[in-house]
Amino acid sequence: MTQRQFNVTGMSCEHCAASIREEVSEVPGVSEVVVDLAANAVTVYGSTDLDDERLRAAIVEAGYGVTDPVAA
Known part of the structure; x- marks a missing residue:
């Protein structure tokens, strides 16, 4: 299993x-999406x-800005 943040x-x-969660869950290969508002x-x-x-x-389609992935 792979993790991206x-x-x-x-x-x-x-x-x-x-x-x-709804938008990202539709991407092929995604099994779980965890959102940390804080x-x-x-x-x-x-x-x-x-x-x-x-x-x-x-994430952009959901209406939010996103930066490059964080090393996980």
Whole structure:
């Protein structure tokens, strides 16, 4: 199982977290999405071939800013 973590801007509530979980969960290979509002972070777990570009695009599609993955 692979883990990717992203810093996300613009999140402020559980609705934000739910929107991100919904969009990112649709990316192929994703098995779990954990959103930490306090840390402004999203951690994605899934198959070894997770595509960082698709994960970033899903977060942006949900309406939030995202920075490069954090080393996990």
